[in-house]
Amino acid sequence: MRLPDPPRRRAATLLLCLGVVLSSPGLAWAGLSDTIESLKPSVLLIGTYQATGSPRFQLRGTGFVVGDGQMVVTNAHVLPTDPPVSDAPALVVQIRQPSGDWQMRSARVLGTNVARDLALLRMDGPAGPAMRLGNSAAVREGADLAFMGFPIGGVLGFSVVTHRATVSSITAAALPSPSAGRLSEQAIRGLRGGTFQIFQLDATAYPGNSGGPLFDPNTGEVVGVMNMVLIKGTRESALSQPSGISYAIPSAHIQELLDRHR
Incomplete structure (x- = not known):
């Protein structure tokens, strides 16, 4: 007849089982669906707009809202590199509205860190939902x-x-x-x-x-x-x-x- 496990041994066995469950890779993604839903409104199209262009909007990359809701982060290499001229395409962002439509807004460069390939923009219009920066x-x-x-x-x-x-x-x-x-x-x-x-x-x-x-x-x-x-x-x-x-x-x-x- 098998004797019951001593209390300490039972506790250790239980902790081991919990450790296996808590370290399951699937739990790392448990909240991903909710996170995607909350973050999508903060992710923007970065590009240029020219009324005579074909297409008029040219996508150059992705950006996302930070800070006060009017600041946008993207890569420095996403920005247009051609010297500005009078008829040059304008730097714009597009932000998704609650209706699901994209709204185009003018943007300007606040600053860059070329060595880290980062750019900070400010977009016109109301503030968008800003993402939180982690450590x-x-x-x-x-x-x-x-x-x-x-x-x-x-x-x-x-x-x-x-x-x-x-x-x-x-x-x-x-x-x-x-x-x-x-x-x-x-x-x-x-x-x-x-x-x-x-x-x-x-x-x-x-x-x-x-x-x-x-x-x-x-x-x-x-x-x-x-x-x-x-x-x-x-x-x-x-x-x-x-x-x-x-x-x-x-x-x-x-x-x-x-x-x-x-």
Whole structure:
């Protein structure tokens, strides 16, 4: 006849079982659906508008609302680089309204951090729902995160798309310029030994994801900005043969920009 377990042994067994349940990977995504619903209104289209253009609106990347609700974060490489002329396309953002329609608004650049490939914009009109910044220094390798954006530009329609991401490495990097949006294998080798920490993600991002928020799936706090993706061969191969390796700038550098322009 088997004797009952002593109380301490039963307690230890129970704690072990709870540890297995609480460490289940599925729980990391338990709140993702609610988080997506709450964050989508904060994710914007970043592009240019020209009345005589075809199309008139040209998508350049993704952005998201921060600070006082009129500030927008994106990548510096998303901004137009041509010298301004009288008939140049205007920098604009598009924000989704409660009706589901996109509303276009003029925007201006408040400041940039080219070394970190970040830009802070101010959009016209009423304040939007601002995202909360999290502590990027607390992010650890192996963390389960998610990011939002508009992959492959307008090919899939202007609908916010969410992807899961695992932090596969936190490493020193130096961003290449001016093509930080996409990287070759040679450029990746040149990143090592850089000047600041960057998140390497086990996730597939595409053109159009640049400037999108990387966030905690349960709290919704932004811990990074999607920045670049490793491509194999040509730019077109990013669509047909995605590498599954992407990079994001820690949110601590967003806070630095905000502190300079409050």
